[in-house]
Amino acid sequence: xxxxxxxTTRALISxxxxxxxxxxxxxxxELLHNSTFCLVPRGRRLGSFRFLxxxxxxxxxxxLSNGWELPFSEVIDWSKAAIIGxxxxxLQIPSxxxxxxxxxxxxxxxxxxxxxxxxxxxxxxxxxxxxxIIQDRVHTHISRSRLMWNSLPGGLYTLPHFSSDPTHFPxxxxxxxxxxxxxxxxxxxxxxxxQSPLQPILKLIIAMxxxxxxxxxxxxxxxxxxxxxxxxxxxxxVPLTVIEGExxxxxxxxxxHDVIRTDAVLSLDEDSxxxxxxxxxxxIVWHSFPERIxxxxxxxxxxxxxxxxxxYTSKWTNEYSMVLTGAAFYxxxxxxxxxxxxxxxxxxMVDQLANCEDILMNFLVSAVTKLPPxxxxxxxxxxxxxxxxxxxxxxxxxxxxxxxxxxxMNSFTSWFGFMPLLHSQLRLDPVLFKDQVSILRxxxxxxxxx
Numbered sequence: 423x424x425x426x427x428x429x430t431t432r433a434l435i436s437x438x439x440x441x442x443x444x445x446x447x448x449x450x451x452e453l454l455h456n457s458t459f460c461l462v463p464r465g466r467r468l469g470s471f472r473f474l475x476x477x478x479x480x481x482x483x484x485x486l487s488n489g490w491e492l493p494f495s496e497v498i499d500w501s502k503a504a505i506i507g508x509x510x511x512x513l514q515i516p517s518x519x520x521x522x523x524x525x526x527x528x529x530x531x532x533x534x535x536x537x538x539x540x541x542x543x544x545x546x547x548x549x550x551x552x553x554x555i556i557q558d559r560v561h562t563h564i565s566r567s568r569l570m571w572n573s574l575p576g577g578l579y580t581l582p583h584f585s586s587d588p589t590h591f592p593x594x595x596x597x598x599x600x601x602x603x604x605x606x607x608x609x610x611x612x613x614x615x616x617q618s619p620l621q622p623i624l625k626l627i628i629a630m631x632x633x634x635x636x637x638x639x640x641x642x643x644x645x646x647x648x649x650x651x652x653x654x655x656x657x658x659x660v661p662l663t664v665i666e667g668e669x670x671x672x673x674x675x676x677x678x679h680d681v682i683r684t685d686a687v688l689s690l691d692e693d694s695x696x697x698x699x700x701x702x703x704x705x706i707v708w709h710s711f712p713e714r715i716x717x718x719x720x721x722x723x724x725x726x727x728x729x730x731x732x733x734y735t736s737k738w739t740n741e742y743s744m745v746l747t748g749a750a751f752y753x754x755x756x757x758x759x760x761x762x763x764x765x766x767x768x769x770x771m772v773d774q775l776a777n778c779e780d781i782l783m784n785f786l787v788s789a790v791t792k793l794p795p796x797x798x799x800x801x802x803x804x805x806x807x808x809x810x811x812x813x814x815x816x817x818x819x820x821x822x823x824x825x826x827x828x829x830x831m832n833s834f835t836s837w838f839g840f841m842p843l844l845h846s847q848l849r850l851d852p853v854l855f856k857d858q859v860s861i862l863r864x865x866x867x868x869x870x871x872x
Contacts, residue, residue, distance in 0.1 A: 454479035540576035606686035717750025778830035789842035
């Protein structure tokens with residue numbers, strides 16, 4: 423057996439496709455990361471620790487252990503991440519590896535990284551994966567499909583109590599050849615009493631109702647005073663529902679209310695100033711990127727080397743890593759994930775500070791998708807008039823508000839175990855935006871006039 427293994431190893435080395443040499447002369451980890459294929463023969467038992475080492479290094483495992491039941495094989499399709507060899511036919515291994523084309527090599531290596539990061543990168547993930555598989559066995563009627571376990575973002579991020587149908591999640595539209603619904607629900611967070619017919623929230627409701635994609639408008643009444651009667655709200659051509667929260671908390675804006683039936687949710691602060699054209703264009707963009715947050719006000723993060731911590735900035739630059747949920751589209755599944763996946767400790771922190779819920783949602787979506795949000799066309803003159811900034815009731819007028827957001831960044835990073843936010847320089851504008859052509863040729867004409 424050892425003689426055959428040495429001959430096979432020499433053949434693979436000569437083909438420049440796999441490295442398996444004595445670690446006493448070379449750096450073992452470097453060899454793993456520089457190798458395309460890694461032999462994984464049986465150890466003292468059927469399995470081998472080299473299997474996980476190969477996964478971590480994005481080296482395609484070539485398994486030589488007949489009868490080995492691979493970890494979590496009940497849900498994981500290992501043929502998408504490994505080469506299953508026959509230890510009785512070692513001399514065939516070089517020809518097998520040479521026959522793998524470049525596209526499949528890339529797919530196999532990508533899958534090794536996905537599986538390692540999703541299920542094997544820590545003891546906590548291994549234990550959690552085990553428990554989730556057991557739960558799927560017990561509750562077979564709401565168990566995850568193999569597509570969910572073997573595709574991004576993985577089984578741990580697709581909660582089966584939300585749905586066992588992959589078409590209800592934002593991650594699988596492309597794989598299944600589906601598209602999101604062509605309508606959205608506008609959810610407006612209201613925290614100040616309705617005292618004047620000229621308040622921004624009333625204008626916002628009217629603008630939302632004019633959108634051809636708007637299916638319904640929901641006002642989350644989180645004000646200490648009782649909600650006004652229906653006669654105080656404007657008449658609209660789409661259903662208008664006022665929901666008075668039992669616990670008036672910041673995290674409540676992301677509660678997965680049953681009344682939200684559309685795939686797309688447009689999250690709005692009560693004083694957001696958006697035209698119908700802006701809403702329609704942002705929705706069209708989101709419809710092409712349903713797994714991301716798509717919206718207007720952008721922020722960014724940075725590493726403060728002097729203080730050895732993450733920082734938060736609202737300065738306008740060419741880069742951003744967050745799109746605030748005061749005016750943004752996202753898939754309704756993220757409401758469920760925010761409420762039922764994140765720990766109570768983080769949600770309580772957000773509620774206690776009455777701050778940072780938008781940052782936490784950006785952390786969650788970026789951690790799940792491994793993608794940045796998308797910013798759409800900048801307003802000509804964008805002003806954040808949050809809660810009449812000069813008033814004492816405004817949280818934006820609080821000098822501690824910015825410091826709290828800095829602290830939130832680091833608390834969230836600590837829980838996730840890494841910084842999930844990713845920078846982007848992408849901004850999507852309508853066709854012919856600001857081009858020197860007739861305004862009549864432009865579809866979203868009002869955007870440039872703002």
